[in-house]
Amino acid sequence: MSDSANATARIPSGRLSLAASSERIALGPLDGRYSGAVAPLVDYLSEAALNRDRVGVEVEWFIHLTSNNVLPGTEPLTAEQQAGLRSIVTEFDAASVAELAAIEKVTVHDVKAVEYFIGNRLGALGLERLKPLVHFGCTSEDINNLSYAVGVKGAVEDVWLPAARELVAKIAAMAEENRAVPMLSRTHGQPATPTTLGKELAVTAHRLGRQLDRVAKTEFLGKINGATGTYAAHYASVPEADWQDVAKSFVEALGLTWNPLTTQIESHDWQAELYADMARFNRILHNLCTDVWSYISIGYFAQIPVPGATGSSTMPHKVNPIRFENAEANLELSNALLDTLGATLVTSRWQRDLTDSSSQRNIGVAFGHSILAINNVLGGLGRLDTAEAVLADDLDHNWEVLAEAIQMVMRAEAIAGVEGMEDPYERLKDLTRGHRVDADRMQEFVSGLGLSAGAQERLLALTPGKYIGIAESLVDHLNK
Numbered sequence: 001m002s003d004s005a006n007a008t009a010r011i012p013s014g015r016l017s018l019a020a021s022s023e024r025i026a027l028g029p030l031d032g033r034y035s036g037a038v039a040p041l042v043d044y045l046s047e048a049a050l051n052r053d054r055v056g057v058e059v060e061w062f063i064h065l066t067s068n069n070v071l072p073g074t075e076p077l078t079a080e081q082q083a084g085l086r087s088i089v090t091e092f093d094a095a096s097v098a099e100l101a102a103i104e105k106v107t108v109h110d111v112k113a114v115e116y117f118i119g120n121r122l123g124a125l126g127l128e129r130l131k132p133l134v135h136f137g138c139t140s141e142d143i144n145n146l147s148y149a150v151g152v153k154g155a156v157e158d159v160w161l162p163a164a165r166e167l168v169a170k171i172a173a174m175a176e177e178n179r180a181v182p183m184l185s186r187t188h189g190q191p192a193t194p195t196t197l198g199k200e201l202a203v204t205a206h207r208l209g210r211q212l213d214r215v216a217k218t219e220f221l222g223k224i225n226g227a228t229g230t231y232a233a234h235y236a237s238v239p240e241a242d243w244q245d246v247a248k249s250f251v252e253a254l255g256l257t258w259n260p261l262t263t264q265i266e267s268h269d270w271q272a273e274l275y276a277d278m279a280r281f282n283r284i285l286h287n288l289c290t291d292v293w294s295y296i297s298i299g300y301f302a303q304i305p306v307p308g309a310t311g312s313s314t315m316p317h318k319v320n321p322i323r324f325e326n327a328e329a330n331l332e333l334s335n336a337l338l339d340t341l342g343a344t345l346v347t348s349r350w351q352r353d354l355t356d357s358s359s360q361r362n363i364g365v366a367f368g369h370s371i372l373a374i375n376n377v378l379g380g381l382g383r384l385d386t387a388e389a390v391l392a393d394d395l396d397h398n399w400e401v402l403a404e405a406i407q408m409v410m411r412a413e414a415i416a417g418v419e420g421m422e423d424p425y426e427r428l429k430d431l432t433r434g435h436r437v438d439a440d441r442m443q444e445f446v447s448g449l450g451l452s453a454g455a456q457e458r459l460l461a462l463t464p465g466k467y468i469g470i471a472e473s474l475v476d477h478l479n480k
């Protein structure tokens with residue numbers, strides 16, 4: 001061997017050539033390979049959206065104060081002036097982002113930068129005199145909490161909930177289609193009293209739907225009460241105004257619920273409540289992913305191959321359940337963030353510390369991983385076919401699951417006065433525990449019990465596939 005053939009393999013080091021690309025190369029996958037899937041969230045939970053909403057809150061506060069003549073020396077703005085102010089929000093674009101960033105470089109304070117950004121535009125609207133009214137009485141958190149509440153509310157109501165509801169509708173439709181398809185249960189992973197595939201899917205749809213109903217009832221709280229929640233600056237400067245009323249009507253006009261009692265910060269309890277509900281939804285969905293993955297593994301579901309796609313790079317036969325595996329990982333990541341946000345946002349030292357500022361910047365990431373997972377589960381479910389023959393075959397190899405039915409019939413017979421029904425559980429245990437019992441052996445056993453004619457007929461007609469109780473009709477609960 002030559003020296004060069006002996007050399008240890010090493011990947012040549014190199015630097016990504018950023019100069020060659022006009023696009024920034026993303027560090028994280030949500031802004032890289034998955035950016036398309038999470039794009040609808042960008043308008044609500046990106047930093048640019050937060051800044052646009054901050055501008056929006058400041059502008060609306062300005063209009064609210066003037067429209068209600070809260071301060072002496074102000075009067076309602078003209079319709080043109082109001083429209084001009086609002087166009088700062090509707091025309092917020094990449095140039096605005098860059099301008100804000102440049103101002104923030106000097107202020108080293110993101111919300112102060114927003115105040116200056118708006119102040120710079122007042123002259124053109126003939127409002128230079130009212131510059132001091134921008135951010136009047138406000139601490140930054142007054143602007144931040146309302147902006148986050150508006151952003152999160154929009155993300156929940158316009159993006160996350162509709163996607164989650166679509167997924168639950170898909171699971172419910174599958175429950176309906178498979179309502180009468182018998183399936184062997186596996187409690188503890190061992191053969192157990194059969195059910196139907198549809199009823200099991202209905203359980204998941206029902207669970208997920210309950211969490212969505214909770215999310216839909218979220219109270220998005222907001223406050224605008226000054227540096228320590230006392231309206232001190234407000235009353236010092238304008239004693240004659242009813243500031244609580246001004247604040248309440250403003251918060252409510254934004255579509256939020258007014259929080260009357262806070263420190264400097266809105267306490268974020270509503271966020272913790274929401275993220276706990278979302279995380280619970282994610283966990284239930286994770287449970288569906290692992291169950292469906294397992295059903296695929298034992299052949300209960302066949303995966304419809306995607307034309308042109310590859311399963312394994314080396315095993316040509318494979319169709320892998322990658323959508324469910326991707327979803328599992330993203331649900332775990334989403335929950336790690338949702339749990340952290342829920343646990344940490346509810347504490348703030350004394351009247352405020354700034355930890356919430358840094359952690360809330362990741363709300364969009366938590367939502368993004370969840371949305372990505374929801375999309376993947378939806379796509380994965382759409383490529384499944386129920387393999388009814390495999391399900392039926394499994395049931396046919398597990399006749400011992402009828403032991404429960406037989407011993408219960410014997411108990412009922414004993415109570416009804418039929419002779420010879422002693423020790424039903426123990427006799428069935430002797431027959432079935434730890435061994436396989438086929439249809440012939442089971443029916444021979446039933447025929448030898450001395451049951452009443454009706455009971456014997458009922459049991460002889462029973463097969464594992466028919467021992468499903470009212471599983472099929474339980475699916476109807478989804479529509480109640």
Ligand SMILES: O=C(O)C[C@H](Nc1ncnc2c1ncn2[C@@H]1O[C@H](COP(=O)(O)O)[C@@H](O)[C@H]1O)C(=O)O
Pocket residue numbers: 108109110111138139140141264352354357358359361
């Ligand atoms: O109205 C105020 O600002 C009152 C002030 N409290 C603050 N409230 C809200 N934001 C503040 C506060 N302090 C700093 N900052 C600015 O927050 C930004 C934090 O940036 P990052 O750590 O990236 O999340 C970053 O831009 C910080 O400059 C107080 O002294 O109580």
